[in-house]
Amino acid sequence: MHEYMLSLQEREIIPDNWYNIVPDLPQPLPPPVDKDNEHSSIELLNRILPREILKQEFTFQRYTKIPEEVQELYAQIGRPTPLFRASGLERFLDYRGKIFIKYEGATITGSHKINTAIPQAIYARNEGVKGVVTETGAGQWGTATAVASSFSGIKAKIFMVKVSFQQKPLRKQIMELYGAEIVPSPSTETKFGRSVIEKRHDHPGTLGIAISEAVEYALEHDMRYMLGSVFNSVLTHQSVIGLETEKQLEILGEEPDVLIGCVGGGSNFGGFTFPLIKKFPEAEVLASTAEEVPKFTHGDYKYDFVDSAQTLPSVKMYSLGSDFVPEKIYAGGLRYHGAAPSVSMLVKTGKITPSDVSEETVIDALRIFARTQGIVAAPESGHALATAIEYVVSHRNDRKNIVVNVSGHGLLDMSIFDR
Amino acid sequence: MKPLVLYFTANYPSREILSEFIARLDTSVVKYVELGMPTDNPLYDGPTIKGTHGTSLADFRDSDLKIYSDLLREHDIRTYLLVYYHELRKRGPGFLHYLRDIGISGLIIPDLFIDYFDSGTEVIKSFPEGLEFIPFFNPATPDSVIRTVAEMTSSWVYYGLQPSTGINVPFDLREVSKRILEMVPGREVNFGFGIRTVDQVREIMELGSNGVAIGTMLIPMLKGNRIDDFVEFQEKVREMMKVVG
């Protein structure tokens, strides 16, 4: 087999089971807790999440069977995604080790988000609801939700962070093409949205606010809420990335020494690294975050709210505070104030090493990657690439196998190169 | 087999009413009582039980625990204390001896391995002879922790079916119980958290459990001083056990 490009579009590479790391964590995962003694936000999840998702969220089975229908749709949307050797990048960096790329940008929606949107939409449809609601920052999650809902024959309503809505008209068009309804957030469609606008009429929006609006809307309209990241069940669905990578590396006869991914809420990162951490416990694991949202290096490991309106439970995670309003950075998907509890715990215990990268470094990395590999990666994924390049530069003589998850393509985020 | 482990928050709704309930325990179905020590921050309890802590805390004294353990000893029922580690730590090392001396059989410490992970095994080692450390696990407890704690102890095991009390999250009873029964073969396992009906008690007993902890479900009876409902509940369980055997 030619070593350079391993596309391996074989159905057998799609796993039969998702993997949940919780039973294999070094310490018990702190459970979600309520805001106060009067409200049960966990009971609230009962009203907005499909029951199958709740079950996966709270029972922590190590392996969950991927339904046949989901496996088929995974194949339809381009799974398994390619794992390839980035020889062009290696040559450019004059690296004598190997760099492998797992490329989630090859799915039809251009990112990993579709991996969890599909099962969530199917579970929602199975409950007979008329539609699903969610939020989106950069637009990747909204696009995935729109497609998955369309596959499942249900409606999708999407609250899109206002600055992204303004900066990314193409995203809105695509989501609409797939049949979804898009609302800029903060909006006047929810009580919470109206309260935000009242305080600041030109509020640019945040993911936290959009989550709160979507949850409120789901409650009021008997729809199901789709979880984009952070929650354990989402990371479980995303494990398809790491499980495929494990098989693909095995076919290549390689083992990873270093695993690198970017962290917004932690779903592509956890999904990619967790199955590999289980199989290769000695591997170094690097989590790349934006310097503007330095949750691991400047945040606290504490109980904090998942959303700004404090509607959802609080979970123990690294957080910059649920009212954190990041700068209008180029990588919308990394603006989230916290990160999944399991990822946070492994940062806390030292298994995962965080790395903050600057906008400048990321844009450089994206240019290098485009010119050496021909792929325009998503700005979020550019963080992982920047961290990988930094790693190579500082470990030039190590000859390691570095595996990087490139969570999406950036063909709809080209404006970042104009600055 | 006696299936029930009953949870009461000490002094809830009052010393008198709780004592009356305890006087009416049916010793043919109740094997242990789990007594919650009131605290201002029962982080991992569900909303209903959280509410009881607030009520009881006001006039709670440690010596109240003896009232209940004395009453329960008369019925030949062992008393276990459910106590948050932040309360234990406040009281210092002598407290464990005190608890043993007033007749507490063992301790369940729900937050120990979550919030004080690094102290966990030291705390187990500090237990005096005659006071048991009851391992408290749930589906979020990693295998490695279950193995370590199970090896250090020999008592029964408390397995929470959900990460918090009093919430109604769907779960696959068979799958959830299978894990722990396989991991601690031969140990007595009692299941708790989120059990709301006599039918669920039956289902869990049929899956090979040694017992079922009931808490949230009793709170409205205590609160309304509905002792007849309490008696009736125990009767139903007794009838049910005749069938399950």
Ligand SMILES: Cc1ncc(COP(=O)(O)O)c(C=O)c1O
């Ligand atoms: C391409 C891409 N990568 C990464 C992320 C960050 O999310 P997560 O950390 O959940 O993978 C996003 C989120 O929108 C994204 O669109």
